[in-house]
Amino acid sequence: MDVSVERVDLPLRTPLRTAWGEVATRTVLLLSIRGEDGVVGRGEAASLEPYDGVPFAAVLAAMEAYADVLRRTPDRTGPGLMDACRRLVDLPQALAAVDMALWDRAGRREGRPVAALLTDSAACAVPVNATIGAEPAETAGDLAAAAAAAGFECVKVKVGVGDDLARVRAVREAGGDRLAIRLDANGAWGVEEAIAAISELADFGLELVEEPVHGIRELRAVRERVAVRIAMDETAAEPGAVGAGAADAVCLKISRCGGIGALAVQAALVRAAGGEAYLASTYDGPLGIAAAVHVAGALNLKTACGLATLDAFDVPMPEALLPRDGAITVPEGPGLGIHWPG
Template sequence: MTPELVDLLGSARVVRLPMRTRFRGITEREAVLFEGPEGWTEFSPFLEYDDDESASWLHAAIDFGWRAAPALLRDRLPVNATVPAVPADAVPGVLARYPGARTAKVKVAEPGQSLTDDVARVRAVREQLGPEGRLRVDANTLWNVDEAEHAIHALAPFDLEYVEQPCAGIDELAEIRRRTKYMGIPIAADESVRKASDPLAVARAGAADILIVKAQPLGGIHSALRIVAEAGLPVVVSSAIDTSVGIAMGAHLAASVPELDFDCGLGTVAMFVQDVAEEPLLPVAGGIPVARPAVDAGRLAELEAPAERRDWWLERVRRCYRVLERTAAL
C-alpha cells in the first residue's frame, strides 16, 4: 500500500532535536515523522542532499510505515559508541553515554584538525576500551590515497577493526586497499554505497572488505536487504543520526540480515539531548532492542521545528514524492 501525498503530509510532524556535540557540522538534527499503518516512520535526508538523492530516503520512510517489515532473526542488537572529533580528554565523557558498548567508531580527518589530533583521540578511546574492545575509524572520504596510507600506518598500533571510507572514489578505495592489505586492516565502504547510483559497484570492483548499509539512503529495509544479498560481503548496519524512529528502521534492517558479524552503528540516539520516543532507543548494556518505539505527543510538541522549517521540509517531501512518481518507484 502506497500513501497518497495528501495522506503523507496529513500525518507529518517536523521536529528539531538538539545534539550534545557538534557532529557532521551540525548541532541540531531536523527530521520529518509520518504515522503509517505499520507505525511511525522517518524522513531525514541531510540538508545538502538534492531531491533525487533524498527521494530514496522518502521511499524508505514509506516502506517502513506502509509495508510490513521482513521476518526478524534477532530481537536485540549490539551497537557501537560513536566518538565525534572531540579532544582526547573529552573521550571518557562521550563513551559514558554508551554503557556496556564493546565497540567504538571514531571520527577522524575532521577539517581543521590534524593527524596528531586523530592519533590522540584514537589512543584515548583504546585506553578506555581496553585491549579487548573493538575500535573502528571513519574518515568520511576526506583523505586522498597517500594521506590515507600515512594515517592508517599511524593508527594501526591501536588495533583497528576496520577503516571506513578513507577515500572518496571507488578507484581510490581499491588502491588504498591494495597498499594496506599486508597490514590486515579491512576497508569499509559507506558513501560509496549509500551515495552511489550503483551501490553494488564497490563490491564488484573489489574495493572494500565490508559494506556499511543504512536503511534510509538505500531506499528502505527491503531494498537494502537486496543489496546485501547481491553484494556478498560482510555488512555493518548503521544510521544517519536518526531519531529513535529512524533507528527502529535500521534495527529492523539489522534484525533481518542473515549474517551480522559486526556491532551496529545504531546507538546514535545517545548523541541527542532529547528524543521523540516515550522510551528512546538508547544503548543499554551495549545494545538496543529491535522495537518500534511509541512516539510521545508531548515531546513531538516540545521538539516541533519552527514554522518556516516545517514549511521547508514539507515542500521537500512534495518534491521528493514527485521524483518517486516520475521514476515509478511508488
Template sequence: MRPLLRRVWRLELPLETPFISATGVLRSRLLFLLTLTDGETCGIGEAAPLPAYDGSNPQQVLVALTSRRGRRPPQARACEELARLDLEARRAGSALCHVVAETVPVNVTLTAGPAEEVAERARQGVRAGFSTFKLKVGLPDDLERVAAVRAAVGSWPALRVDANGRWSVDEAVATIRRLERFDLELVEQPCRTLEELREVRTRVSVPIAADEAVADARDVQRAAALEACDAVCVKLSRAGGVRAAREAIEAAREAGLEPYLASSLDGPWGLAAALQLASEQRLRLASGLATLSLFSGPVRALLPSPANGVAPVPAGPGLGVPCDEATLRGLGAEVVAETAATSGARRVT
C-alpha cells in the same frame, strides 16, 4: 478499505552536544515524517536527509513527499516505503521485519573533539558494557585522539575509525599506517570513491569498509568487483528503504564482504527499522544503531537504551515506536502537508 489520512511532518531534534566530524559540526537534526492513518491504525515513515554527509537536498525530499511528483530521492522513497510497511504490519499485529534475535550488537559512536573529552566518553562506554567503538577522524589531531581513546578503552574492545571520505589516497595511507599500532578493527570510508578505496586497500593492512560510496546492491557489487573494501556499511535512508537495504546486505554476503548497518543520526523510527533488519539478517559486525542517546529531550525514551553492547530490537507491532499525533506534537513535530485519500494535497503551514 478505510480512507487514509496522509500527513507530512517536519521535526527538528536537538543534539545533546555538537556532533563533530570531518564533514562539519551538527547541532540539531532535521527529519521529515510521513504518517498514514485510517482512523484506527497509524503507520509512519522517516526521511533523514543530511546534506553535509550524503549531498542530499532536504527541500527536494520534502517536495517529493508533499507533491508525490518529480524526482524521488532515496530518503523520500525510504520514507514512503516505511510508512506503508509499518501500517500493514501494525494492522497484522506483526513486526515490520522478521525479528530473529531480541538484541543486536551495536557500537558507540564517538565524535571528534578534544582528545581527553572524547576519551572520557569512551570510558563511559566501557562502563556501560560496550565492546565496539567508532571514532570520527579526518582532522589534524587524529593521532592524539585515537591514542587517547585506545588508552581509555584498553586493549580488548574493537576500535574502528571513520574519515567520511575526507582523505586523499596518500593522506589515507600515511595516516592509517600511523594509526595501525592502535589495533584498528577497520577504517570506514577513508577516501571518496571506490577506486580510491581500492588503492588504499592495496597499501595498508587494516581492513577497509565502504560507507558513503555504497548505497544499494548495485554499488555493493561494483565494490566487490573492484576489490575496494572488506566490509560495507548499509544505511536504510541512503539505500532507499528496507527492501533495498536488505538487497545490499545480501549482495555483500554473496560477494564475500561483511555487511553492517548504521544510521546517519536517524530518528527512532529509522533506527527501529534498522534494528529489526539487523536482527532478521543476523549481522555479525556491530552496527551503528546506538545513536538515539546523542539527542536531547523526550525522543530518547521512544526506544529502549542499549546495554552491555547490544540494543533491544522493537518487537512491533510494526516498528514498535509510537506514531500518534500526541507523541509527534510532543516532540515538536509540525504538519506541513495533509492529504485526504479522495482529494488533493492541502497545505497546512
C-alpha cells in the same frame, strides 16, 4: 488514505564534529498514513545535506508529491505504490519514509513486528557501537571510558580532522585493550594520505577504517596497501559500488538505500560480493533507527551497527531503542514497535 507530513527538529546535546562539518540539530520529516481500517503506519525521511548532498527542500518537495499520490490511492500496500512514488520523484531519502510507513502499517495490521515479516529467524538483539566525534584527545578518552563502562564492545571514532593520533591513542588507553576501535574518516583523505594515516594508527589495534577515501578505485587502492580492513560508506551511493568488492565491509544506511526492502536487498548484494554488511544511521530519528534495527535483526548481523545514536539528542527518546550492554533489543510490538512522537 489519510496522509500527513510533519517536520521535527531534534537538537543534539553536543554538536557532532566530523570531517564533513558539524551538526547541532537534525531535522526529519515524519510521514503518517492511515487507511480505511484506522491502522496508522509511520515513516521518516532523514536527509543530511553535508553528508549525503541531499537538500532538505528537495526531500520536502518529494514528500509533498508522494502525499498527493497516497491520498488518491486506494487503501493498499505493495511495490506498486512505491513504484508510483518513485516514478514521480526518485529520491531514496524521501522514498524511505513511504517504505517505512507501509511496513509499519503492514506489521500493525498483522500484529507482527517488521523483523518477523522479513524472516522467521530474526535475532532478538543487535550489537551496536558507540560513536565518538572528532573531539580533543581528553574528551575522546572520557567518552571511550564511558562507552566501555556502559558495556559497549566497539566504538567508532571520527578522524580526518584535528589531531587523529592523540585522539585514537586516548581512546585506546581509556577504553582498554578489549574495546574494538573503528575509525571513520568520511572520505577526508587522499589515497597516499590515507595509507600513511592508517599505517600510523594501526598500532593502536583497529577493527576497520570506514571510508578513508571516496570512490571505488580509491578505496581499492588503499585496501591493497594497508593491513587493516577497509569499509565503504559514502561511496556506496555510487552506481554498482555495493557489489564492486572494493572493500572488506559496507556500511549501509536505510535513508540512502530508500527504505527497509531496499536495505535488505543491498545487504544481500554485499554478501554476494564476499563482503560484510553492517548498518548505521546518519543520526536518524526513532523511526529510522527502529526500521534499521528490525532489518539488522532479520539479517542476524554480528558486526556492531552504528545505531546507538538516539541518546545524543536533547529530547526524550523511546526507551526501547536505547542500548543496553552494547546492544539494542529488536522491538517486539507490531510494525516498527514504537509510538513516536507521543
